Amino acid sequence: DGGITQSPKYLFRKEGQNVTLSCEQNLNHDAMYWYRQDPGQGLRLIYYSQIVNDFQKGDIAEGYSVSREKKESFPLTVTSAQKNPTAFYLCASQHSGSRETQYFGPGTRLLVL
Amino acid sequence: DAKTTQPNSMESNEEEPVHLPCNHSTISGTDYIHWYRQLPSQGPEYVIHGLTSNVNNRMASLAIAEDRKSSTLILHRATLRDAAVYYCILRDYFFGNEKLTFGTGTRLTIIP
Numbered sequence: 521d522g523g524i525t526q527s528p529k530y531l532f533r534k535e536g537q538n539v540t541l542s543c544e545q546n547l548n549h550d551a552m553y554w555y556r557q558d559p560g561q562g563l564r565l566i567y568y569s570q571i572v573n574d575f576q577k578g579d580i581a582e583g584y585s586v587s588r589e590k591k592e593s594f595p596l597t598v599t600s601a602q603k604n605p606t607a608f609y610l611c612a613s614q615h616s617g618s619r620e621t622q623y624f625g626p627g628t629r630l631l632v633l
Numbered sequence: 634d635a636k637t638t639q640p641n642s643m644e645s646n647e648e649e650p651v652h653l654p655c656n657h658s659t660i661s662g663t664d665y666i667h668w669y670r671q672l673p674s675q676g677p678e679y680v681i682h683g684l685t686s687n688v689n690n691r692m693a694s695l696a697i698a699e700d701r702k703s704s705t706l707i708l709h710r711a712t713l714r715d716a717a718v719y720y721c722i723l724r725d726y727f728f729g730n731e732k733l734t735f736g737t738g739t740r741l742t743i744i745p
């Protein structure tokens with residue numbers, strides 16, 4: 521089945537720890553995105569990548585880092601510099617082009633211990 | 634970015650039509666109107682999009698005002714599975730690849 525997978529479903533982070541959220545897609549999409557969602561709020565863009573080995577900051581990139589070494593994969597690292605990381609993290613991908621649909625993964629819920 | 638305004642919440646009875654409004658008075662000529670919905674604890678899913686003309690697909694219909702400053706998502710016969718948060722989003726034709734800008738959306742409750 522084609523789609524986007526995110527792992528883990530739940531992730532716990534200790535103070536001062538970096539954690540990495542996985543996002544993989546087998547849809548052959550060029551563009552991939554990371555969003556953060558806080559309770560009762562809409563999604564906010566963290567980072568996006570339109571091609572391998574290239575990525576741009578979104579609206580709330582501080583405290584996060586990404587890499588795009590493969591077309592299929594776009595991992596997000598939540599660093600210790602992110603002081604309020606508790607949120608629901610969503611990965612998405614699409615073909616290039618503004619009329620294309622974005623497809624979302626099931627999300628990872630990050631909690632701070 | 635051009636912004637959209639939606640009611641925070643709406644209720645509808647099961648098996649009745651639902652009309653979800655969206656205002657986008659600052660829409661530009663190259664903005665597409667997209668609708669996504671998000672079920673609890675899931676990622677958003679695409680519903681429909683349009684530019685100027687009304688659009689229909691298997692999930693819903695999109696009615697766009699003639700001046701494009703508002704639009705309405707129509708669910709023809711609501712089911713309990715349609716209970717979700719519905720987002721109305723503007724996406725620039727030329728630069729829309731970068732991101733979708735989500736507001737808080739409309740939380741739709743379906744009454745059995």
